[in-house]
Every structure is written in structure tokens, then in C-alpha cells.
Amino acid sequence: MTVILFDDQFRNNLLPLTYTRPVSAIRVGILTIAEKWAFYFKTTPFYLTEQYLQEKYPFRVSEFNIMVNGSICPDEELVEAIERLAEGDAIVADGILIAVKLNESGVKEFNLNRTEEYNKNEYTSRLLRISFPEDIFSNNDQEIRMDFSILTKGRSSASLSSTNTVLGDNIFVEEGATAECSTFNTIQGPIYLGRDSQIWEGSHIRGSFALCEGSIVKMGAKIYGMTTIGPYSKAAGELNNSVIFGNSAKGHEGYLGNSVVGEWCNIGADSNNSNMKNNYAEVRLWDYQMENYRPTGLQFCGLIMGDHSKCGINTMFNTGTVVGVSANIFGAGFPRNYVPDFAWGGSQGFGTYSLAKMFETAERVYDRKKEVFGEMDKKILTRVFELSNKYRRF
Numbered sequence: 001m002t003v004i005l006f007d008d009q010f011r012n013n014l015l016p017l018t019y020t021r022p023v024s025a026i027r028v029g030i031l032t033i034a035e036k037w038a039f040y041f042k043t044t045p046f047y048l049t050e051q052y053l054q055e056k057y058p059f060r061v062s063e064f065n066i067m068v069n070g071s072i073c074p075d076e077e078l079v080e081a082i083e084r085l086a087e088g089d090a091i092v093a094d095g096i097l098i099a100v101k102l103n104e105s106g107v108k109e110f111n112l113n114r115t116e117e118y119n120k121n122e123y124t125s126r127l128l129r130i131s132f133p134e135d136i137f138s139n140n141d142q143e144i145r146m147d148f149s150i151l152t153k154g155r156s157s158a159s160l161s162s163t164n165t166v167l168g169d170n171i172f173v174e175e176g177a178t179a180e181c182s183t184f185n186t187i188q189g190p191i192y193l194g195r196d197s198q199i200w201e202g203s204h205i206r207g208s209f210a211l212c213e214g215s216i217v218k219m220g221a222k223i224y225g226m227t228t229i230g231p232y233s234k235a236a237g238e239l240n241n242s243v244i245f246g247n248s249a250k251g252h253e254g255y256l257g258n259s260v261v262g263e264w265c266n267i268g269a270d271s272n273n274s275n276m277k278n279n280y281a282e283v284r285l286w287d288y289q290m291e292n293y294r295p296t297g298l299q300f301c302g303l304i305m306g307d308h309s310k311c312g313i314n315t316m317f318n319t320g321t322v323v324g325v326s327a328n329i330f331g332a333g334f335p336r337n338y339v340p341d342f343a344w345g346g347s348q349g350f351g352t353y354s355l356a357k358m359f360e361t362a363e364r365v366y367d368r369k370k371e372v373f374g375e376m377d378k379k380i381l382t383r384v385f386e387l388s389n390k391y392r393r394f
Helices: 033-041 076-083 104-108 134-138 140-152 355-368 375-387
Strands: 002-006 046-048 064-069 089-093 096-103 119-122 165-167 171-173 183-185 191-193 204-206 209-211 227-229 238-240 243-246 255-257 260-263 284-287 292-295 303-305 321-323 343-346 349-352
Touching: 002 033, 033 076, 033 140, 064 104, 076 089, 076 096, 096 104, 134 140, 134 260, 140 171, 140 191, 140 209, 140 227, 355 375
Parallel strands: 002 046, 002 064, 089 119, 165 183, 171 191, 183 204, 191 209, 209 227, 227 243, 238 255, 243 260, 260 303, 303 321
Antiparallel strands: 064 096, 089 096, 284 292, 343 349
């Protein structure tokens, strides 16, 4: 049986994060949504997403297929309901298609606007759906706990150096993870240290917290919980209820709170984001679909940053700022609350960050991690540059 994770009609609600990935490649908790489904079904899933992403995120069909909405985070009850489906059966919730079992021809004819032929079953139990960027940090605590449970069940943790102080016992250390002279408070939530990750001296960490494979928390960091540092990233300074997808760096002092940072990003030294307005009012975020600011219903909401974006030292992000893909921000003062994709500048104004210059930077960034910035990624970013052109009204 093949598992196919499809993007539904609400995918654009998650821009700019979904410009460069399917919805199911979003990290929330310890794992990406796709990795969660892979764990439950014990198979590598495939993707049905935008055509320009399909080379990197392949699509494959077999004789028997389970198609699952890529915005849904799984749990045991939902997985069991999906496994009971017969061919042509579907699970829906509040009018949204959650999953359907189809043969090969059914997948090839799959269309979200034509689902009336399915035998639909209304799902009334709890569902976690990532619908907007702020849902990622808002649900990160819950998903860290869920992922921690499934990843550590029946397994023994590696040992941690005696130079550390651990409060409680809800910590799991993968092989190769190291920490020295730091404190870990697991009373408020679990702490997961991924394979070959490092916690440098003098760091203070409260759960829930996930440090993924190969990532580093630098000296003296203060991490308040509900936070995920994705693979091969660096974190320092003060962090609270934030998610860094991976291959990104917030390597210096400064505050990051109630925020989501994509891949291949860099936060300059002493940069900060505000996560609450001075008048304590509801935060609004730029919405690509509306081409306007959307109320979030949240009092705490910080920075949403798309892949490949960078900011210089002492950058100040106002409450509820959205930064698109491949933006480069620098200079004094607060940049606007929406920085378009491929923007170059700051509070004094923006121009377009050309593809040629962006590619030069990306090649250097990848080379530092001994990775290759290849043609596949160039094609994706070229398409994103074209799709986002209408937002660059400089």
C-alpha cells in the first residue's frame, strides 16, 4: 500500500512556508508531518503537490493507495480509522477531505472538486490541522509531546554527562548527543536531544523542547520551552515557543518568540522580534491569499520567515512580521510587517534581490554545510520568484 500526502485547496494559507515545500514537509513538534505519517504507517510516503515541487517531493501510485491530507497531524485513533477504510471510502471532517483509499485509476483521477463519488464517513474525534503559519508554534508543545511519546516508546535513552543538572526524568538523549554544564527542566514538558546534537556550556532549557539531529545550542542560551530546533541548525540567545525547520542559524544573542523560521535562514547577531503589541491587542499577519492582513486571534505572535531569508545584525522585527522566501534584510529601524519574497533592503526601502545574486549566496551557504545547491533547488526558487513577483511593489 502506498501512502500519498496531498496538498488541499487551502495550501496557499501557509505561504510563504509552502512556496518551497508541500504542506506535509512542515516541521511541527520533533518531526515533519510527513515523518509522522511515515512512522505510523512504517513506509515512506509520497506527495501530491504543486508541479514545480514534484521533482524534489516525488509522486508515485501503486495498486492500492491511501491518500491523506498533508495538513493533518496523525494520532493512533485517526490511523486506525484510515486502516479500516475499504476502496472508495473516505474520511471527512467539517467538509474537508481527510483521507481516502483509492486504486491506481482512482488516484490518477483524483480531484478535490469532485469527491461526491466517495463513500464519506464523518470523523468526529479530535483532529490537529495546520491551516495557518501561526498554527505551527501554537501547536508545537502538543506535537513535541506526541512525537516524544512515539519516538521513545520501548527505547532506552543514552546517558548525559554528570556536569549537567536535570530536573525530572522526562528527557531522551539519542546516541552521539552531548551536553555539558547545562540545566534541563523536564517538569513542564519533555526534552529530546537528537543524534549528534550538542548543548554547549551554561545553557538553560525548559521542556517541552526538541533539538534535532546535528544541531547545536550555543553557550549560555535560554530556551523557555515549546520550542523546536530542526536538524543541522544553531541556536543561541533567548528562544520561546518557536520552530526552526532546519539548516538555519540563530547563532547569537537576541530574542525569538512565538515564531517560525524556515530552512537555510540566518538571524544576525542581536536581532530581536516582538511577540506582543504594546497595547496587548490581537496580532494580525500578512495573508498571501487575501493580499491583506488577517486577524490571528492571538495576543502573542512573532516572526514568520520563509526559506533562504537572512537578516543583518540588530534587526528589529515588529509584532506579527511575515518575511517571504529569499529576502535579505538589513539596516536600522523596523522593516515593514510584510517583507516580500526576494526583497533586498530594510526600513529605508526595498529593491529586488535578483535570482543571480541569491543563487551565489545559496551556493556559499550550502557549501559551508558540505551540501550542493543544485539545479532542482534553482528551478524551485526560480518558480517562486515568478509566482511572488506580484507582491514586490517597490
